Amino acid sequence: MASVARAQEYVRPQPDLDKLMQELFAEPQSDQVPYEDLYETLVQLYQTPLNLNTATAEELRSLLLLSESQIAALLQHRQEFGPLLSIYELQTIPGLDLRAIYRVAPFVTVVNVNPNGTRGPLWQRILQEDNNALFIRYERVLQQRQGYTAPDTTSSGSLSSRYLGSPDKLLIRYRTSHTRDFSLGFVAEKDAGEQFVWNPATRRYGADYLSAHFVVQERGRLKTLALGDYQLQFGQGLLLSSGLQVGKGAETITSLRRSSLGVRPYSSVLESTFFRGAAATVTMARGLQATVFGSRKRVDANVQAATDTLAEFDEFSSGVLLTGFHRTASELANRKQLRETIGGGNLNYANRDGSFTAGFTAVHTAYDKALQRQPELYNAYEFRGRTNTAVSVNYSYGRGNVNFFGETARSASGGIGTINGLLVSLASNVDASVLYRHYDRDFHTFYGNALSENTRNINETGLYMGLKVRPVARWELSAYYDQFRFPWLKYRVGAPSQGHDWLARLTFAPTKTSTLYVQVRTRVKPYDFDTDPSRLLPLPEPTVRRSILGYYNADVTPIFSLRTRVQGTRYREADGPWRTGFLMAQDASVAIGRPLRLTARYALFDTDDYDTRQYVFEQDVLYAFSVPGLYGRGTRMYLLAEGRLSRHLTLWVRYATTRFRDVATVGSGLEEIQGPERSEVKAQLRYRF
Numbered sequence: 127m128a129s130v131a132r133a134q135e136y137v138r139p140q141p142d143l144d145k146l147m148q149e150l151f152a153e154p155q156s157d158q159v160p161y162e163d164l165y166e167t168l169v170q171l172y173q174t175p176l177n178l179n180t181a182t183a184e185e186l187r188s189l190l191l192l193s194e195s196q197i198a199a200l201l202q203h204r205q206e207f208g209p210l211l212s213i214y215e216l217q218t219i220p221g222l223d224l225r226a227i228y229r230v231a232p233f234v235t236v237v238n239v240n241p242n243g244t245r246g247p248l249w250q251r252i253l254q255e256d257n258n259a260l261f262i263r264y265e266r267v268l269q270q271r272q273g274y275t276a277p278d279t280t281s282s283g284s285l286s287s288r289y290l291g292s293p294d295k296l297l298i299r300y301r302t303s304h305t306r307d308f309s310l311g312f313v314a315e316k317d318a319g320e321q322f323v324w325n326p327a328t329r330r331y332g333a334d335y336l337s338a339h340f341v342v343q344e345r346g347r348l349k350t351l352a353l354g355d356y357q358l359q360f361g362q363g364l365l366l367s368s369g370l371q372v373g374k375g376a377e378t379i380t381s382l383r384r385s386s387l388g389v390r391p392y393s394s395v396l397e398s399t400f401f402r403g404a405a406a407t408v409t410m411a412r413g414l415q416a417t418v419f420g421s422r423k424r425v426d427a428n429v430q431a432a433t434d435t436l437a438e439f440d441e442f443s444s445g446v447l448l449t450g451f452h453r454t455a456s457e458l459a460n461r462k463q464l465r466e467t468i469g470g471g472n473l474n475y476a477n478r479d480g481s482f483t484a485g486f487t488a489v490h491t492a493y494d495k496a497l498q499r500q501p502e503l504y505n506a507y508e509f510r511g512r513t514n515t516a517v518s519v520n521y522s523y524g525r526g527n528v529n530f531f532g533e534t535a536r537s538a539s540g541g542i543g544t545i546n547g548l549l550v551s552l553a554s555n556v557d558a559s560v561l562y563r564h565y566d567r568d569f570h571t572f573y574g575n576a577l578s579e580n581t582r583n584i585n586e587t588g589l590y591m592g593l594k595v596r597p598v599a600r601w602e603l604s605a606y607y608d609q610f611r612f613p614w615l616k617y618r619v620g621a622p623s624q625g626h627d628w629l630a631r632l633t634f635a636p637t638k639t640s641t642l643y644v645q646v647r648t649r650v651k652p653y654d655f656d657t658d659p660s661r662l663l664p665l666p667e668p669t670v671r672r673s674i675l676g677y678y679n680a681d682v683t684p685i686f687s688l689r690t691r692v693q694g695t696r697y698r699e700a701d702g703p704w705r706t707g708f709l710m711a712q713d714a715s716v717a718i719g720r721p722l723r724l725t726a727r728y729a730l731f732d733t734d735d736y737d738t739r740q741y742v743f744e745q746d747v748l749y750a751f752s753v754p755g756l757y758g759r760g761t762r763m764y765l766l767a768e769g770r771l772s773r774h775l776t777l778w779v780r781y782a783t784t785r786f787r788d789v790a791t792v793g794s795g796l797e798e799i800q801g802p803e804r805s806e807v808k809a810q811l812r813y814r815f
Contacts, residue, residue, distance in 0.1 A: 138172075138175065138231060138232055138235065139228075139231055139232050140172075140232060141168065141172050141232035141233065143165060143168055143169070144743060144745050145641075145679060146168065146229070147164070147165065147168075147743060147751075148376075148677065148743055149376060149377060150164075150190065150375045150376065150377045150381055162394065162395070162396065162749075162750065162751045163368075163394050163396055163399065165749070165750075165751040166393070166394050166749055168233075169748070169749060170303070170393075171189070171233045172232050172233055173257050173303065174257070174303055174304065174305040174306075174309075175232075175233055175234050175235040175305060176189065176233060176234045176235070176305070177234070177235055177236070177237050177305065177306075178200070178204075178210055178213070178216075178234050178235070178236050179204070179209040179210055179236060179237065179238055181234075182476075182480045183197055183201060183480045183481070183524060184385050184386060184476075184480065184483065184522070185385070186200065186201075187380070187383060187385050187529075188385035188387055189230060189233055189234075190377065190380050190381045191226070191229045191230045191233070191380060192226065192230060192380065193221075193226075193379060193380060193549075193551055193557045193594075194524065194527050194528065194529050194549050194550065194551050194557070195221050195527040195551030195554065195557070196221050196222055196226060198524070198526060198527055198551075199219050199220055199221040199222060200216075200219055200222070203218075203219045209236075209238050210236045211236070211238075212236055213231060213234065213235070213236050215236075220554075221554055224638070225635065228638075235305075248308060248342065251304065251307060251308065252302060252308060252310060255302045255303070255304055256814075257302060257303055257304065258301075258302035258814065258815040259300070259301065259302075259812050259813060259814045259815065260298070260299070260300045260812070260813045260815070261297070261298070261299040261300070261748075261749065261810060261811070261812050262296075262297070262298055262810065262811045263295075263296070263297040263298075263299075263747065263750070263808065263809070263810040263811075264294065264295070264296055264297075264808070264809050264810075265294070265295040265296075265318070265806060265807070265808045266293055266294050266295065266318070266806065266807055267293060267318070267799075267804065267805070267806050268805040268806070268807065269792075269799045269800075269801060269803065269804060269805065270799070270800075271293070271793070271796065271797050271798060271799055272795065272796050272797065272798040272799075273287075273288055273289035273319060273453070273454075273795075273796030273797065274288070274289055274292075274293055274319075275288070276288075287454045287455065287456065287796065288454070288796070289318075289319035289453045289454060289796060290319070290320075290321050290453060290454065290455065290458070291316070291318075291319050291320045291321035291322070291453065292318075292319075293318050293319065294316075294318065295315075295316065295317055295318045296315070296316045296333070297313070297314070297315045297316075297395065298313070298314045298315075298333075299311070299312070299313045299314075299393065299749070300312055301393055302815075303391070306343050306344045307342070307343055307344065308340075308341060308342050308343065309339065309340075309341040309391040309393075310339070310340050310341075311338065311339055311391070311393045312336070312337065312338035312339075313335070313336070313337040313338075313393055313394075313395060314332070314333040314335070314336050315333055315334065315335040315395050316333045316334050316335075317334060317335075317450070317451055317452075317453065318453070319451070319453030319454075319796075320334045320451070320452050320453050321334075329424065329461075329462055334452050335395065335397050335450065337354075337355045337392065337393065337394075337395075337400070338354045338355065339352065339353065339354035339355045339356060339391045339392055339393065340352075340353045340354055341353075341356070341389075341390075341391040347408050347409045348406065348407075348408055349388075349407040349408060349409060349415060350388060350389045350405070350406065350407040350417075351404075351405075351406045351407075352389050352390075352391065352404065352405045352406070353404050354402065355391075355392040355393075355400045355401070355402050356389055356390065356391060356392050356400065356401055356405050356419075357389075357390045357391070357392045357399075357400060357401070358388070358389060358390075358401060358405065358417075358419060358573070359384065359385070359386065359387040359388065359390065360386050360388065360417075360472045360474075360485060360487045360518075360520065361384070361386060361485055361487060361518055361519075361520030361533035362383070362384045362520060362531065362532065362533040362545045362547075362576050362577075363384045363533075363574055363575050363576045364518050364520075364533045364534075364535040364543050364544075364545060364571060364574045364576045364583060365487050365489050365516050365518050365535055365571050365573065365574050366472075366487065366489065366573050366574065367384065367573065367574055367575035367576065368390075368392075368399055368400070368573070368575070373577055374577070374590070374606065374608060374627065374629075376604060376629065376631045376645060377604070378559065378592030378593065378594055378604045378605060378606040378629075379549060379557045379558070379559045379592055379594050379604075380549075382547060382549065382559045382561055382577065382590070382592060383529070383531050383547060383549060383559075384576070386474060386483070386485060386520070386522075388407055388415075388417055388472070388474075389405045389406070389407055389417060389419070396450070397448075397450030398425065398426075398446070398448045398450060399573075401419065401421035401423075401468060401573075402421050402422065402423040403419070403420045403421040403422055403423075404419070404420055405417065405418070405419035405420070406418055406419075412478075413475055413476045413477060413478065414473070414474070414475050415473075415474045415476075416471065416472070416473050416474075417471055417472040417473075417474070418470075418471040419468075419469070419470060419471065420468070420469045421466075421467070421468040421469070422465070422466070422467045422468075423465075423466055424462035424463070424464065424465050424466070425446050425447075425462065425463075425464050425465075425466050426446065426447035426448075426449075426450075426452075426460045426461055426462065426463065426464070427443035427445070427446055427447055427460060427463045427464035427495070428443055428444060428445075428447065428460050428463070429441055429442070429443050429460075429463045429464065429495055430442060430443070430444070439495070439496040439498060441495045441496070442495060442496040442497065442498040443463070443464055443493075443495055443496070443497055443498070444497075444498065444499055444500055445497060445499065446464065446466075446497075446572075447460055453796075454796070463495075464493055464494065464495055465493065465494040466491065466492075466493055467491070467492045467493075468489065468490065468491050468492075468573075469489075469490050470487065470488045470489040470490055471487070471488055472485055472486065472487045472488075473485060473486045481523065481524050481525060482521075482522070482523045482524075483521065483522045483523075484519070484520065484521045484522075485519065485520045485521075486517070486518070486519050486520075487517065487518045487519075487520070487535075488515070488516070488517045489515070489516050489517075489571075489573070490513070490514075490515045491513065491514045491515075491516075491572055492512060492513045493512050493513075494512070495512070496510070496511055496512050497509055497510065497511065497512075498510050498511075503615055503620075504614070504615035504616055504617055504619070504620070506614070506615075507539075507541075507567040507568040507584075507585070507614060508570075508584075509539070509570040513538070514537055514538045514539075514570055514572070515537075515538045516535055516536065516537040516538065516570070516571055517535065517536055518533050518534060518535030518536070518543075519533070519534055520532065520533035520534075521533075527550060527551035527552075528548070528549070528550045528551075529548070529549045529550070530546075530547075530548055531546070531547055531548075531549075532544070532545060532546030532547060533545055533546075533576070534546075535569070535571065535574075536569075537568075537569050537570040537571060538570070539568040539569070539570055540568065541565075541566035541567070541568035541569030541570060541584075542564070542566050542569060543564070543565040543566065543569040543571065543574070543576070543583055544563070544564050544565075545561065545562070545563040545564075545576050545577065546561070546562050546563075547559065547560060547561035547562070547590075548560045548561075555595065555596040555597065556593075556594070556595050556596075557593070557594045557595075558591075558592065558593050558594075559590070559591070559592035559593075559606075560589075560590070560591050560592075561577065561589070561590040561591075562588070562589050562590075563576065563577060563578060563586065563587065563588050563589075563590075564586075564587045564588075565578065565580075565583045565584050565585060565586045565587075566584075566585070567584065567585040567613060567614040568584075569583065569584055570584070571583055571584075577590070579608070579610045579625070579627070579651075580612070580616075585612055585613060585614045585616065586610060586611070586612055587610070587611045587613065588608060588609060588610035588611065589608070589609050589610075590606060590607075590608045591606065591607050591608075592604070592605070592606040593605050593606070600634060600635045600636065601632075601633070601634055602632075602633040602634075602635075603630070603631070603632050603633075604630070604631050604633070605628070605629060605630040605631070606628065606629055607626070607627075607628040608626060608627045608628070609624075609626045610624065610625055610626065610627070611623070611624040612624065618653050618654050619652055619653060619654060619666050620654050620663060620664060620665060620666060621665060621666050623652040623666045624652070625649070625650045625651040625652060625668070626649075626650050627647070627648070627649040627650070627651075628647070628648055629645065629646070629647040630645070630646055630647075631643055631644070631645040632644050632645075637680075639680065639681035640678070640679060640680035640681065641677075641678070641679045641680075642677070642678045642679075643675075643676075643677050644674070644675070644676050644677075645674070645675040645676075645677075646672075646673070646674050646675075647671075647672070647673045647674075647675075648670070648671070648672045648673075649670075649671045650668050650669070650670050650671075651668070651669055651671075652666035652667060652668050652669065653666060653667065653669050653699070654666055654667075655667045655699055655700050667699065667700035668700065669697070669698065669699050669700075670696075670697070670698045671695060671696075671697050672695065672696045672697075673693065673694065673695045673696075674693065674694050675691070675692070675693040676690075676691070676692040676693070677689070677690070677691050677692075678690045678691075684717075685716060685717040685718075686714075686715070686716050686717075687714070687715045687716075688712070688713065688714055688715075689711075689712075689713035689714075689715075690711070690712055690713075691709070691710070691711040691712075691713075691729075691742065692708075692709075692710050692711075693708065693709050693740060693742070694706065694707065694708035694709070695707045695708070695733075695738050695740065696738075697737050697738050699737075705734040705735060705737060705738050706733070706734055706738055707731070707732065707733030707734060707738030707739060707740055707757065708731070708732055708733070708740070709729060709730065709731040709732075709740040709742055709756065710729060710730050710731075711727055711728070711729035711730075711742060711762075712727065712728055712729070713725065713726070713727045713745075714726055714727075720770065721769055721770040721771070722767065722768070722769045722770070723767070723768045723769075724765070724766070724767050724768075725745050725765070725766040725767075725768075726763070726764065726765045726766070727744065727745075727762070727763060727764050728761070728762075728763045729742065729756075729761065729762040729763065730760075730761055731756045731757075731758075731759070731760060731761075731762065732759045733756070733757045733758060733759075735757065736757050738757065739755045739756060739757035740755070740756050740757070741753050741754070741755050741756075742754065742756070742762075744764060744782070745764075745766055746766070746780060746808070747766070747768075747778035747780055747808060747809075747810040748778065748810065748812065749810075750808070750810070752782075754784070756784065758786050758787070758788075758789060759786065759787040759788065760784060760785050760786035760787050760802075761784070761785050762782070762783070762784045762785075763782070763783060764780060764781065764782035764783070765780070765781050765782075766778065766779075766780045767779045767780075773814075774813055774814050774815070775811065775812070775813055775814075776811070776812045776814075777809070777810070777811050777812075778808075778809065778810040778811075778812075779807075779808070779809050780806075780807070780808040780809070781805070781806075781807050781808075782805065782806050782808075783803060783804070783805035783806075784803065784804050784805075785802060785803045786802045786803070787802070789802050790802070792804045
């Protein structure tokens, strides 16, 4: 009990998730990356911290914040001196510098007894849990968009498409959870333009998106039981990957390797990246765990009837639609048109000290209608049919400061995917990583998301090399080089092609509360361009994107902080002219007593066109994340207020506006706004039970 009392003396700091995301990601180049999923995973890590006295090496790696030498040093310290008495003891472990401790402190705890052993029955623990809150969020764009105006009559006499619902976006989320014990929650969301409709015949039950889960953990041999919506993460993510994926980023070492986290609860608002049904993990013998899972849900798809009497399928879809929007009549027509059934399992072995792990995974996926891509040459090796069975083996071996890891998979088509890597601490201040990947042109996986240049693990071979050096105190240099090749054609790339991507970031921390870094990145990637009139067809030509980023963050006083960001891009297609874009942003944040914090940004941007657009991270309400893409000329500003109204109630209010210069309209299609400005308001209320 004395140990518990000492552990409770340490109050975990709140993580600076905005700063952490910027450290993990190199440079956002799309608003389609599920940043919100990663952001929410980090929030959950904070709310259910990892116990340093029981965490395995695999669990420590899953934090993405510790190097191999630091993990090895922590485990060695625990073996020699027994359980940690306090998180302050981390300062006595060689290799764990203050920067690493500050980064990891919000996500870990030190407890020396089973915290769940004396807390009573499960229902009492759920009722008494401190991490127990209801969120209600509202969003709206203030200007009227084309989709909400009266429909026009087209030349054919029909009415033009419009959004069927209101421009209001609503979210209700409830969740309570405790580390290695339980998680219970639900989410209901209506996107802007969607309707509230109760019609069981069309599978519409009020809000357009509904999700719920109930997960219990550590019940003797039963390690995890999940009912409802859940995620799966095994091996390096070739077959099953969800939640915490960073990809190529400024963190060039620790985020490269995936951890086998197994079954995890799902509470995100992304409508396509989860499983729905049941999953369970049990301990078969010491070090041997088995997981079985089953999922059945309906997904969006554009189902078509075959017009050719000799066609292989009567009905087929060109693919699963992932946007999750059901705002117009055509989007509603695609809603839940495809039934997806998934079953499989994983067998995982870990030796006594966790230095060696190996696993086998099998996944069978079946659709009630066939998938068949458009008859284009670049789709020649894409998945075609109703079922796919894929199997994989994965391994990880760590010794001292070295860790080998990998996974190799085979899909029903015979296509092979393999990814293998090495993390090594060459010295106390030098870390390196190497990763080789190869995905056949006919390798098919529907929930895989291993590291790749493509958005999917298909038709790619690549070699990644990363380095991180801390030559002197307060200075750090991180860099990577990635060479990739696409052996078959791709969309907008009419021939086999290759490219490369490299990044370097120099970071300086002048004080404990300030950080300065400069980052440069170049990516060369081919696309089709019709630059030679003598050619019958366009051929791939290299496009070059060069970018530079300067960032400074300083906590000037305990209640006032500043962040400055300057970034620019040069872009060229083949031998064409260089085009440029830049952005400058200044953030300020001030805490007014304990109950109120204000954060504001003012930014200027100027880009030649859409290809030189600037993506920039923005702070948002809790559980939300914003990375707008800005192009043209104009200004962007936002104001975020977080107020603690009482011990139970917290309110966030956010106003953001973008004003463009020299334009008469903003956006296009149904999102078009008459005028040069687009503004959004967002409010979120949290009630902690």
